[in-house]
Amino acid sequence: MATILVTGGTGTLGRPVVERLRADGHEVRVLSRRGPEHPVDLSVGGPALDTALAGVDTVVHCASSPRGGDEKAARVLIEAVRRAGVGHLVFISIVGVDRVPFGYYRAKFAVERLVEESGVGWTTLRATQFHDLVAQVLGALSKSPVMPVPSGVSDQPIEVAEVAVRLAELATGEPQGRVPDMGGPEIRTFDSLARSYLRSRGKRRLVVRVPLWGAAYRAFRAGAHLTPEHGVGKGTFEEYLSERAG
Template sequence: MTTILVTGGTGTLGRLVVERLRAGGHEVRVLSRSARPYAVDLRKGGAGLDTAVAGVDTVVHCASSPRGGDEEAARHLIAAARRAGVRHLVYISIVGIDRVPLGYYRSKLAVERLVEESGLGWTVLRATQFHDLPAQLFQALAKPPVMLLPAGISDQPIEVAEVAERLAELAAGAPAGRVADMGGPEVRTLDSLARAYLKATGRRRPVVSLPLPGKAARAFRNGGHLTPERAVGKGTFEEYLAVRFGDGSGR
């Protein structure tokens, strides 16, 4: 079996990718800012990164931050991968980054281009948002007595474990370029998802939808972040909520 490095290997997605790759018999190295022995800040690079990549056949790049630094991190990783003779670089991206004008999305698109132009064998998978993202959004929005939502926006959340399974499969195979997107099983209005969240957590809040201005909000209303033709996910938002919150009491 191959030696595979997973960046962001302690995160929500990365740790599940690590589990599946190890279950498949691969030797897996976990890289993050705090995971020993490969504790590396990709934004800074350095000798620790070269050590982490040495002897690696495939890199699965899951590390990412909406706070910035993704492009710099990718440049350091790609340079180290070239020096080490890495055969395959797998990158997880987001559906709609070329259609929704958000700063974080622009950064993810720039990293895609760096991967494609890296000179390495590469694979890029785009997925819709994981279930925990709308759950985190609703947790914050449910704190006031009235839950205010952006009007006219839908979402297509997907189970993170399904994306991890696909990434592990891609990492074990040959470079495939841009592969088919992965979307959750349902395109749902934010209103319906929010009401499911409130029910699962045992909260009662009136839900009010308000229009948001701006190009990004318009792109979201137009469904730029959705892929209904690739609704390949199986796990629903309600199933995620049942696992996380149980009997609806919020515990």
């Protein structure tokens, strides 16, 4: 069995990736900034990162922050991966990072290029937004009596556990480069998702579609973050909400 290190291994995606790999019998090392196993700040690196990578066959890079720093962290990780002689680097990205001029997306796209140019065998999977994130955004928007949602924007949310299964599968195989995108089973308008969220929480809110501005908004309206031809996910947003409510 392989020895696999998962960065961000205590996070929303990293945790189920670790669980899946361990269930399949692999030795898994969990790296995260404040984790109990290998606490490493990837923006700094250092001896602790080299120790975590010693003898590792594959790295699954799930660590990410919308607050910035992903590019610097990727550079530090890639340098350490090279030193350790790791043979396979698996990266999780987002559908549309090359088409949506949004800051976080641009950073993810930059990391994609760093991975591709690393000189290490690599695999990159792009996925649509997780149900968890959509619910988190809608929860924040529903705090006032009037719930604003971006006008004309749809989403294609996917169950994080399904992405974790796919990443675990990719991590135990040979490097494949850019693999087909992975999207949720339904493309839904944001106001439709908002109404489902409100019903599941027993809330009453006035849902108002609000037009925004800028290049990123135009790209989202155009569906640049969607992948209708790769809607391979099975779990729906309503099923996710029902499971969490239960």
